[in-house]
Amino acid sequence: MTSSWKKTMKIAVTGAAGQISNHLLFMLASGEVFGRNQPISLQLLGSERSREALEGVAMELEDSLYPLLASVKLGIDPHKVFEDADWALLIGAKPRGPGMERKDLLDINGQIFVEQAKALNEVASRDCKMLVVGNPCNTNALIGLHNSPDLPARNWHALTRLDENRAKCQLALKAGKFYTSVTNVCVWGNHSTTQVPDFLNAKIAGKRASNVIRDSQWLKEEFTPKVANRGGALIKKWGRSSAASTAVSIADHLRSLYVPTPAGDCFSTAVYAKGNPYGVDEDLIFSMPCRSNGDGDYEIIDDFVIDDWLAAKLKESEDELLKERDCVGHLIPGAERAVCAIVEDTMLPGEN
Ligand code: LMR
Numbered sequence: 001m002t003s004s005w006k007k008t009m010k011i012a013v014t015g016a017a018g019q020i021s022n023h024l025l026f027m028l029a030s031g032e033v034f035g036r037n038q039p040i041s042l043q044l045l046g047s048e049r050s051r052e053a054l055e056g057v058a059m060e061l062e063d064s065l066y067p068l069l070a071s072v073k074l075g076i077d078p079h080k081v082f083e084d085a086d087w088a089l090l091i092g093a094k095p096r097g098p099g100m101e102r103k104d105l106l107d108i109n110g111q112i113f114v115e116q117a118k119a120l121n122e123v124a125s126r127d128c129k130m131l132v133v134g135n136p137c138n139t140n141a142l143i144g145l146h147n148s149p150d151l152p153a154r155n156w157h158a159l160t161r162l163d164e165n166r167a168k169c170q171l172a173l174k175a176g177k178f179y180t181s182v183t184n185v186c187v188w189g190n191h192s193t194t195q196v197p198d199f200l201n202a203k204i205a206g207k208r209a210s211n212v213i214r215d216s217q218w219l220k221e222e223f224t225p226k227v228a229n230r231g232g233a234l235i236k237k238w239g240r241s242s243a244a245s246t247a248v249s250i251a252d253h254l255r256s257l258y259v260p261t262p263a264g265d266c267f268s269t270a271v272y273a274k275g276n277p278y279g280v281d282e283d284l285i286f287s288m289p290c291r292s293n294g295d296g297d298y299e300i301i302d303d304f305v306i307d308d309w310l311a312a313k314l315k316e317s318e319d320e321l322l323k324e325r326d327c328v329g330h331l332i333p334g335a336e337r338a339v340c341a342i343v344e345d346t347m348l349p350g351e352n
Contacts, residue, residue, distance in 0.1 A: 008039045008070045010125070012085040014078075014116065015092025015134065016044035017053035019240070023247030024089070025057065029066040033251045034258060041071045045081040045092065078119035085124040089250065090116060090144070093134025095241070103327045103340040106136060110331040113140045117147035129155040129296065131253060133246065137191050138270050139324040141285040145272060146332045154297075158270035160195070160287035161256070162242065162249035163187035166230045167197035170223055171204060175212050181205040186289035186304065187227070187268045189317025190324075195287070196313040197227040201304045203264070220309065257298060261291035266301050277302035280314070284321045 011028060013021055021044075027033055028040060042061070046054035058072045075081040082088060093109045096102075113132070120128060128151055132141040137158035145156040164187045172179040184203045188196040199219045202209040213219060234242050256267040266289035273286045277300065280286045290298040306314070325332075327340035 004037050006035075006038050008041055009034060009086045010041045010043060010084050012043040012045065012082050012088045012124070014045040014088070014090050016074075017046045017050035017057055018091060019243035020091050020133065020246045020250070022057065023244050024091075024250055025061060026064065027247065027251050029061060029064065029069040031066075031068045033254050036068070039068045039070045041073065042069065043073045043081045043083070043085060044075070045078055046074065046076055047092075048076055051076065078116050079123055082116075082119050082128075083123045085120070085128050087254075088116075088120055088124060088128055088130045089133065090130060090140070091133040091250075093140065095135075102342050106139060106324060106327045106340075106342075107331075109134060109136065109140055110143045110328045113143045114147050114331050117144035120144075121148035121150050124151065126150070127152065127155070129257075130157065131250065132156070132158045133250065135191070136324060138285040138287075138321055139328055141270065142283075142325060143328055143331050145285070146335070153272045153274065156272060156285065157253070158191060158285050158287070159246075159250060159253060160187050160191050160268045160270050161253040162246055163191060163195050163197065163227060163230075163287075164268040165245070165249050165252065167199075167202075167223075167227045170226055171199065171202060171209055171213065174215075174218065174223070175204050175209075177204055177212075182209075183262075183265045184289075185268070186266055186287070188287050188289075188310075188314055189270075190321050191270065191287070192317070192320060193225075193228045193232075194313075194317040194320045195228050196310065196317055197224055198289075198304070198310065199223060200307060200310055201289070224313075257292050257296050258294055259292075260294040266291055266304075269298065271298070271300070276300055278304075278306065278314070280318055281322060284318065284325065286318065286321065 054074050096105045141156045141158040145153050167185050168179050168182040171182045186198045199209045204212040268287050270285045270287035273280045273284045274282045289301040292298045323342050326338035329335040329338045
């Protein structure tokens, strides 16, 4: 410790022996996410099956000699691993297996999030922030939120930053510009194939993206599905879900909350929609354009332009999330048990 270092931040990570974590943990420990004056403790949750692998991860972290890494704690009991956590990065979730219905996946992963949220509610720091990565992440986060009544609802996030990064990449490629010139890109809604990458409010080198890419057909009919299906396209190439780019986007997500958002820019995160200015059902975790003062908190930007096309797309994603919520009514305290009516296979980017 040097006198300029901040108080150690405790970061709990689930799915800690998995591929995403294998990239992310080293980024966190190096200081490139929270800053070179922010020591961290890693509290890693694995399963009985991954215990040995988790020990392997810890050995590699030790051998990397990161000065900012104050300690590494391993465990398989969330009540122990989440103790005093300032952040919980909830990456672990079951992938859909052969023959498994969507509602089964919602149910299986939902149960994991009930248990983890209850543990966070009991033992985490009272201002703990949660980022859900495990799919279906929006609905898992909603389940978590309703099972952690003593933690602030606004502290629950679901990751849509990967979708934002994918959208920026496609806009930059099409415009022939470097990706840093692409700003103010929000991906709205569900992290699923109904997600809505917003080219209406996006800017390229400070100009409206649609004034730089003067091809409305491409924007609506190629760009939009390409971003929404990118996870699936990647699985076809790799034979597994994105890992490195997901880890990078988690790092980007976290950094966005600790660095003030530049004027005229935004970042995407799926957050609790209560009080949102866009008329989205208030009891959903819905991705929206946000900005931060750099204090770890955020506000929803209220002046994004919504035209008829964008409004109709937002409604589709909202409807899908309402159906997902109906399917997990039994996991939400006080909710009515509703009928699970997911018909179309549109839930995860990687599953179409
Ligand atoms: C992604 O967007 O790459 C993943 O969420 C895909 C998936 O279904 O695992």
